[in-house]
Amino acid sequence: MPQNDHPSLWEAISAGGDASRELPQRWLNDVAGRVILGGLAGGSSLGQPQRRFAGRSVLIATSDQLRAALALIELDGVARRMVLYPPGVPTEYLAPLARIAEIDAIVSDRPPAEFGDIGADIFATANAAVAPAAPEQNRDRKTEWILLTSGTTGIPKLVVHSLASLAGATKHGGAIGNRAVWSTFYDIRRYGGLQIFLRAMLGGGSIVLSNAAESTADFLSRAGAAGVTHISGTPSHWRRALMSPQAHRIAPQYARLSGEIADQPILDHLQAFFPQASVAHAFASTEAGVAFDVTDGRAGFPADYIGRPGLPVELKIEDGSLRIRSNRVATRYLGAGSAPLAEADGFVDTGDMLEQRGDRYFFVGRRGGIINVGGQKVHPEEVEAVINHHPGVQSSLVRARKNPITGAIVVADIVPKPEFSAGPEILKREILDICREALPAHKVPAVIRVVASLDVTAAGKLHRARA
Amino acid sequence: MSVRSTISSQFAQVAKEQGKNLANLTDQTPLLDSGLDSLCFAIIVARLEDELGYDPFSTSDDTDFPVTFGDFVKFYENAAK
Numbered sequence: 001m002p003q004n005d006h007p008s009l010w011e012a013i014s015a016g017g018d019a020s021r022e023l024p025q026r027w028l029n030d031v032a033g034r035v036i037l038g039g040l041a042g043g044s045s046l047g048q049p050q051r052r053f054a055g056r057s058v059l060i061a062t063s064d065q066l067r068a069a070l071a072l073i074e075l076d077g078v079a080r081r082m083v084l085y086p087p088g089v090p091t092e093y094l095a096p097l098a099r100i101a102e103i104d105a106i107v108s109d110r111p112p113a114e115f116g117d118i119g120a121d122i123f124a125t126a127n128a129a130v131a132p133a134a135p136e137q138n139r140d141r142k143t144e145w146i147l148l149t150s151g152t153t154g155i156p157k158l159v160v161h162s163l164a165s166l167a168g169a170t171k172h173g174g175a176i177g178n179r180a181v182w183s184t185f186y187d188i189r190r191y192g193g194l195q196i197f198l199r200a201m202l203g204g205g206s207i208v209l210s211n212a213a214e215s216t217a218d219f220l221s222r223a224g225a226a227g228v229t230h231i232s233g234t235p236s237h238w239r240r241a242l243m244s245p246q247a248h249r250i251a252p253q254y255a256r257l258s259g260e261i262a263d264q265p266i267l268d269h270l271q272a273f274f275p276q277a278s279v280a281h282a283f284a285s286t287e288a289g290v291a292f293d294v295t296d297g298r299a300g301f302p303a304d305y306i307g308r309p310g311l312p313v314e315l316k317i318e319d320g321s322l323r324i325r326s327n328r329v330a331t332r333y334l335g336a337g338s339a340p341l342a343e344a345d346g347f348v349d350t351g352d353m354l355e356q357r358g359d360r361y362f363f364v365g366r367r368g369g370i371i372n373v374g375g376q377k378v379h380p381e382e383v384e385a386v387i388n389h390h391p392g393v394q395s396s397l398v399r400a401r402k403n404p405i406t407g408a409i410v411v412a413d414i415v416p417k418p419e420f421s422a423g424p425e426i427l428k429r430e431i432l433d434i435c436r437e438a439l440p441a442h443k444v445p446a447v448i449r450v451v452a453s454l455d456v457t458a459a460g461k462l463h464r465a466r467a
Numbered sequence: 468m469s470v471r472s473t474i475s476s477q478f479a480q481v482a483k484e485q486g487k488n489l490a491n492l493t494d495q496t497p498l499l500d501s502g503l504d505s506l507c508f509a510i511i512v513a514r515l516e517d518e519l520g521y522d523p524f525s526t527s528d529d530t531d532f533p534v535t536f537g538d539f540v541k542f543y544e545n546a547a548k
Contacts (some may be wrong), residue, residue, distance in 0.1 A: 216499060239524075240505050242532040245497050265525055269532060374505055404524030405509035432484070441485060446510040447517065 008077025030066035077139030169290035185233030224249030289328025374406035392420030494537025
C-alpha cells in the first residue's frame with residue numbers, strides 16, 4: 001500500500017499488489033463495451049492532460065456512467081472538487097448549482113453549448129475509451145466529491161464527501177474479494193451506486209455499469225455474461241429484476257438491497273431465487289453515509305445496534321428518527337448560508353422513522369410523510385397543493401400506501417365542497433387530470449378516495465399516519 | 468367477474484391512464500414486455516387488492532415472482548384458493 005495517508009482513487013486502484021499483472025484483468029463494462037483499468041496506467045479518456053484539471057472544480061456531466069467512472073478515477077487527487085452530476089436533474093438547476101460549486105471545468109460528452117451559461121474555461125470531451133497519454137503523477141490533493149441530494153423539493157443540495165468518507169464502509173461488511181465482479185442497478189453518480197463502484201475499484205474487482213438506455217432484461221443478460229458475483233439495488237429494482245425472464249442469467253454470491261425499506265417478502269424471494277447468495281440489506285443516505293448491513297435475512301435490524309459503543313458507526317434514536325455519527329458522514333452542504341448537515345454533537349438526523357417490535361427495529365417511513373415510490377421521493381404537500389387547485393376540493397390528504405412493487409405508492413383522500421354536485425366519480429377523474437398535467441407519473445395519486453372528513457390532530461394539522 | 472377478467476381490465480385501465488401502449492396480452496407475454504413500467508404494476512397490484520381483497524405479492528409463499536401474464540393470473544388465482 002502507498003505511504004500516503006489518503007491515496008487517490010487511481011493510486012489505490014493501481015497499488016493493489018503487482019499492478020502490472022492485476023490491472024489488465026480488471027475492467028469497467030457498459031453497453032458500449034469494456035474499458036480495461038490497466039489502460040489508465042498510460043492513458044486517459046479526457047483528450048487532454050489531466051494536469052490541466054489541477055486545482056479545478058470539475059463538473060462531471062456525462063450521458064453514461066462509464067465516462068463518469070473514468071473521469072472520477074482520473075481526476076481524484078488532481079482536481080480540487082468533482083461534482084457528480086446525475087441524469088434527470090432539471091436543466092434550469094444546472095447554472096445555479098454550477099455557481100454554488102464554483103465550477104471552472106467541465107467533463108462531458110454533450111455539446112459544450114449546453115453549458116454556455118456556466119463560464120468554465122476548460123471543456124473536456126468525455127470519451128468511453130482510453131487513448132495513450134501520460135497520467136498525472138501529482139495526486140496529493142484531497143479532492144472533494146460532491147453528490148446531489150434527491151429527496152428535496154426544488155434545487156438539490158450539494159453534499160460534500162471525500163474519498164475517505166465514501167470509502168469508509170468498503171472495508172467493512174465483508175464480501176469483497178479480488179476478482180469480484182460487481183454490478184448495481186443504481187447509477188454510480190448517486191450515493192448507493194457510488195458505494196458499489198468504490199467497492200469494485202478499491203476491493204480489486206471489476207464492475208458492470210447499468211445504462212439508462214437498456215432494458216432490465218438486457219442489463220441482466222449483460223451482467224450475467226460478464227460473470228457478476230456481487231450485485232446491489234433497491235427493493236424496487238430487485239422486484240422488477242425478479243419479474244424478468246432474464247433473472248436466471250445471473251447467479252450472484254452476494255445480493256444487496258438498500259435505498260428503500262427491505263420488507264420480509266422481498267428478502268425471502270431474493271434468497272429463494274438465489275439460494276447460493278448471501279443476501280444483505282443496508283441502510284445508507286447521501287448525507288449520513290453507510291450505517292449498517294443486515295445479513296441475518298430478516299427485515300429491520302437488531303435493536304442492539306442502537307447505542308452500541310466502540311463501533312465505527314454510532315446510532316441513536318431521537319424524536320423517533322435514526323441519527324448517525326461516523327467518519328462516513330459527509331462534511332457539509334456546499335454554498336454560503338447552507339444549513340448545517342449534522343447536529344452540534346456530530347450526529348446526522350436521517351429523517352427515517354423507526355419503530356421497535358421485539359428485538360428488532362423497523363423503518364416505518366420518513367418524517368413529514370415523504371413518500372418513497374421506487375426510490376423517487378414525493379412530498380405529500382406538493383401533491384396536495386395541486387389537488388387543492390380543483391374548485392370542488394375542500395381539503396385533501398396525500399399519503400403513502402405500502403406497495404409490494406415500488407415500496408409505496410401515492411394515494412389521496414379528498415373531501416369535496418358541499419356545493420360540488422357532479423358526484424365523486426367526476427371529481428376523481430378531474431383531479432387525476434389536473435395531477436397528470438402538473439406532476440410526473442410517480443407523484444400522481446394511484447388511488448383516490450372521496451371521504452366525508454379528514455383526521456385532524458390536536459394541533460389542528462392533518463394527521464399524517466406513518467407509511 | 469373472474470380473476471382473469473378483473474386483471475385484464477385493470478391492465479387495460481392503468482395502461483390507458485398512464486399513456487402506455489399495452490401489448491396484446493397472451494399467457495406467454497412477459498410482463499416486462501407488456502408495455503407497462505414498475506409504477507403501472509404497483510398501481511395494478513394496489514387496485515387489485517382493493518377489488519379482490521388480497522395481494523399475493525405481499526402474502527404468497529410462492530418463491531417465484533410472476534414472469535409472464537399467464538403467471539401473473541395464476542399467481543392471483545392460486546392466492547384466491
